[in-house]
Amino acid sequence: MTTAPEQETTSQQGGVSGAEIVLEDVVKQYPGQDVPAVDQLSLTIPAGEIVMFVGPSGCGKTTSLKMINRLIEPTSGTIRIDGEDVRDQSPDQLRRHVGYVIQGGSLFPHMTVEQNIAIVPKLLGWNGNQVRDRVGELLDLVGLDPQRYRGRYPRELSGGQQQRVGVARGLAADPPVILMDEPFGAVDPITRQRLQDELLSIQRELRKTIVCVTHDIDEAIKLGDRILILQEGAQVAQYDVPEAILATPANDFVADFVGAGSSLKSLSLARVAEVELLSPTTAQVGDSTAEVKQRAEANGDRAVIVLDSRNRPVGWPWLRQLKGDTIVEPTEDLVNIDQRATLNDALDTMLSSSHGGAVVTGDRDQYLGVIDFRAVTGHVQAMEEQAMEEQAGE
């Protein structure tokens, strides 16, 4: 059987390639357990959205997720993907319709990156060229150079790179639905932030339906179009957009779970693009050093942002570091932040910078400005005032 991605039948409307998932009265009673792990769960997951499952340990998140691709069989109830009961689908159909990504990528150690990504396409009978092309495309998509990485073994990759390959593998057969179980749980916080940003940018392009289990409410707020907060037995405590869960928790359980400091959590909702950026002095590589210093001093700046000929920031030297007749490209790596990053991530980046701020870039790394602590604090205050006004108006 040959099934190429273009032969997929998904609800491709308005750029959305994902499929709606509907759970109806789903129950899972494990043998020998007194109470069901999942008890009458009903839920509609809209096509093209990211829905995050969160809740305390043992509340049934993973069981609920794995019933969608029948890694676990429900005891009763129905699950439909794009209107079709998953029980009526063959294992091949399910593999094509539902990608699966788990913590650490869980790659097969004796297989190369290419072989790991190609598992499902090969099972589906794609030919060698189709598989090779697809692997190249996917490695590009997840930010790994295909030439460098396709022949490597998992042990030759960092944790973050392994996780990227895991994501590529989940996307391999271009399924409308991707299930993710704690996908970024095993990597350090900075890598996690980067992988989350990449997932968001991949999702902007692909518009899949993504269901993702996490322990981390901040991750849920950042990634989720909607968040499902579960209590024991997979009872729905609240199912809503992140803004609503933060502003109006449905009950004490949700309020406790979301935790104190919701203004801090709001930092995971707000994006750098929403904050007014500063415009410190900039210089082009090749400009006269004396002229740049003069301009910076007139502006009251003690440092300048150096841009390359394509308007990408390449450095942020202090004036005293500017030597020679013309501005040269700085040798130190510049840590910048994408305008789509959350304020929470921006804070992390700022904390690692000696400037008390971070350089913000947009598409294709174009320079946009600088974000600093004062701008973030001001934005948080404005958000709090707005929330208080809304509450007073209710």
Ligand SMILES: Nc1ncnc2c1ncn2[C@@H]1O[C@H](COP(=O)(O)OP(=O)(O)OP(=O)(O)O)[C@@H](O)[C@H]1O
């Ligand atoms: N194979 C199994 N046999 C019996 N009970 C199980 C089995 N798998 C899970 N359970 C029980 O079902 C309940 C839900 O488990 P599940 O793994 O879905 O929870 P979870 O919310 O994903 O937890 P965690 O966040 O700790 O991963 C738990 O009480 C668990 O002990």
